[in-house]
Amino acid sequence: MDGGKKFLWQGVIRHYREYLPIKKDDCIVTLLEGNTPLIPSRRLAAEIGKNTEIFFKFEGLNPTGSFKDRGMTVAISRAKEEGASAVICASTGNTSASAAAYAARAGMKAIVLIPEGKIALGKLSQAMMHGALVVQLEGNFDEALEIVRALGEKYKVEIVNSINPYRIEGQKTASFEICDVLGQPPDQHFLPVGNAGNITAYWKGYKEYNAKGKTKSLPHMNGFQAEGSAPIVRGYPIKNPETLATAIRIGNPASWKSAEAARDESEGVIDMVSDDEIVKAYKYLGRNVGIFCEPASAASVAGLFKMKEKGARFDGQKIVCTLTGHGLKDPDNAIKFSEPTLKLPAKIDTVVNALQLEKR
Ligand code: AN7
Numbered sequence: 118m119d120g121g122k123k124f125l126w127q128g129v130i131r132h133y134r135e136y137l138p139i140k141k142d143d144c145i146v147t148l149l150e151g152n153t154p155l156i157p158s159r160r161l162a163a164e165i166g167k168n169t170e171i172f173f174k175f176e177g178l179n180p181t182g183s184f185k186d187r188g189m190t191v192a193i194s195r196a197k198e199e200g201a202s203a204v205i206c207a208s209t210g211n212t213s214a215s216a217a218a219y220a221a222r223a224g225m226k227a228i229v230l231i232p233e234g235k236i237a238l239g240k241l242s243q244a245m246m247h248g249a250l251v252v253q254l255e256g257n258f259d260e261a262l263e264i265v266r267a268l269g270e271k272y273k274v275e276i277v278n279s280i281n282p283y284r285i286e287g288q289k290t291a292s293f294e295i296c297d298v299l300g301q302p303p304d305q306h307f308l309p310v311g312n313a314g315n316i317t318a319y320w321k322g323y324k325e326y327n328a329k330g331k332t333k334s335l336p337h338m339n340g341f342q343a344e345g346s347a348p349i350v351r352g353y354p355i356k357n358p359e360t361l362a363t364a365i366r367i368g369n370p371a372s373w374k375s376a377e378a379a380r381d382e383s384e385g386v387i388d389m390v391s392d393d394e395i396v397k398a399y400k401y402l403g404r405n406v407g408i409f410c411e412p413a414s415a416a417s418v419a420g421l422f423k424m425k426e427k428g429a430r431f432d433g434q435k436i437v438c439t440l441t442g443h444g445l446k447d448p449d450n451a452i453k454f455s456e457p458t459l460k461l462p463a464k465i466d467t468v469v470n471a472l473q474l475e476k477r
Contacts, residue, residue, distance in 0.1 A: 126152045129187050129290040130194060136293070136325060137191060137286055144197040146223040150186035151290055153178045155298050155437070158406045165421065166431035172303070173402075174295060177410055177443030181243060184315060184441050185215035187291060188284030193219040195283045196275040202226060203274045207261030209311065209364050210240030211442055216277050217247035228274065230254050230261040235363050237411065237447035257358060258312075259369045279314030280371050288315055292322025295437055302326075302336045304434040309416035309441055310340035310349065310387060311365035313376035319439070320379035336437070338385035340376060341420035343413075347389035349376060361392045361450060364413035364442060390419040396454055398422060402440070409444030409451070417441075 126132070128147035130139050139145060155172045162171040176184035193216075196204055203226040206216045213229035213236075220227035227249035231241070235257070244251050254261050262278060269276035279285060296302050302323050310316055316338055326332045342350055343360030348368055355368035370376065380387045390398075399415035402408045417438040425431070444451055461467050 128190060129287060130190055133290050133293055136289070138283065139191060139194050139198070141198050144194050145190075146193045146197055146219055147190050148180035148186065148218065148222060150179045150190055151294065153291075153294070155295060156406075156408065160405055161401075161418075162436075165425055165436070166434065168433045169431045169436065170434070171436045171438065172295075172299075173406070173408060174291060174437055174439045175408060175410070176291065176439060176441050177408075177414070177446075181211075181215045181218045182239070182443035182446055183211040183215065184288060184291060184439070185211045186219070188279065188287035188314070188318070189215040189219045189277065191287030192275075192277045192281050192283040193223050193225070196225065196277070197223050199275070201273075201275040203228065204277045205265055205268060205274045206230070206277045207258055207265045208236070208278075209258050209366055210236035210446070211364060212278065213249065213251070214240045214243035214247075217244040217249035220249065221247040226250065228252065230265060232257045232261060232366070235366060237363055238449055239446040258367050259354075259358075262312075262371065278371065279312055279317075285314055285318045285321060285372075288318030289322030289325065291439065292319045293326060296323070296326050296332050299435065299437075301332050302334055303437040304334075304336060305339060305431065305436045306336040306385075306439070307339045307341070307417040307421050307436065308439040309362075309365055309413050310342045310376060311346075311367045311370065311413065313340075313349070313370040313372035315439070315441065316340045316379050316387075317372045317375040320375075320383060335383060336385075338379045338383040339420060339424070340380065340385070340387040341416040341423075342387065342389045343395065343416060344389045344391045349373060349387050350389045360395075362395050362411075362413035362416060363447075364411060365416065386424070388420060388423065390416050390423055394419040394423060399450075400454060403444070403451075408440060410440040411442040411444055411446045412450050414440040414442050
């Protein structure tokens with residue numbers, strides 16, 4: 118790259134310090150998150166338009182396997198500056214995994230409230246492995262967040278959900294990275310929407326770079342909710358949200374208003390995709406692109422397919438789709454939606470027969 122010169126990535130706070138509210142260097146809690154790859158796909162680009170370019174911002178390659186680490190490093194570092202000893206969050210899984218890891222790193226206690234039976238196995242194992250106090254709540258994410266808000270007000274525990282503004286500050290660094298790599302923002306940005314913190318953060322990041330004069334344009338922000346959990350699209354909170362993409366099984370997003378602002382200011386859309394459309398995109402990414410993301414992440418690509426089918430034209434445009442979490446988070450869905458494996462006796466003839474390979 119630069120003549121063998123060492124390039125040491127030091128995490129999003131140190132890399133984007135002038136844009137972030139962390140003052141004390143010795144309070145930075147980092148697992149060197151960020152600097153995730155922007156992976157091109159010519160194959161998908163050819164399906165979407167003429168001279169279209171498509172890139173996946175693969176956030177599954179963060180330390181705990183999702184984009185949440187970008188916001189968590191800032192929220193936990195800030196909590197450390199303020200002398201906190203415990204943090205709390207409600208989560209559909211990824212926030213709890215990230216909070217647990219960064220709290221462990223900081224020597225803090227983490228308390229996580231998750232909807233019982235509705236989080237992917239990998240995420241549950243992470244929160245447990247990092248030593249968080251895991252509460253499986255008999256309720257959904259929205260109910261868990263309400264309880265967390267009340268506890269944070271009355272007790273000595275820092276909330277690290279995205280209602281904590283430092284989470285949004287950290288997450289906006291994904292936009293910076295995209296602009297730094299592409300030179301300019303893309304024309305279109307696609308991402309899944311759950312609690313709506315990420316679309317808020319991306320838009321903030323794009324606008325800040327623009328205001329600083331680092332970029333000259335702004336992308337259209339296109340967010341996608343799951344059909345059974347689509348309060349912003351429908352215009353009212355969903356009491357019993359459902360979707361197999363449990364990460365975005367959220368009926369009353371905390372950043373509802375700012376997501377609408379991102380949509381309107383950027384002249385983008387917030388729409389919904391069905392579970393079938395999500396699964397189709399999830400499998401497409403695994404089989405045709407070589408990226409294993411979790412189902413919720415595939416909502417971004419499902420949304421792109423949907424817009425294309427409805428007649429949108431993307432010829433000559435640059436498109437970025439954020440893939441928010443790694444596929445290994447949710448092994449149950451991966452296995453459920455794949456071809457069954459072959460089971461064979463350990464006999465060469467049987468294996469040869471079953472595989473039907475061509476002779477050399
Ligand atoms: C993989 O972990 O809300 O719209 O509690 O895990 O910013 O909420 C996760 C959300 C998309 C939606 N993709 O982002 C949580 C949680 C993945 C996610 C979203 C989530 P937001």
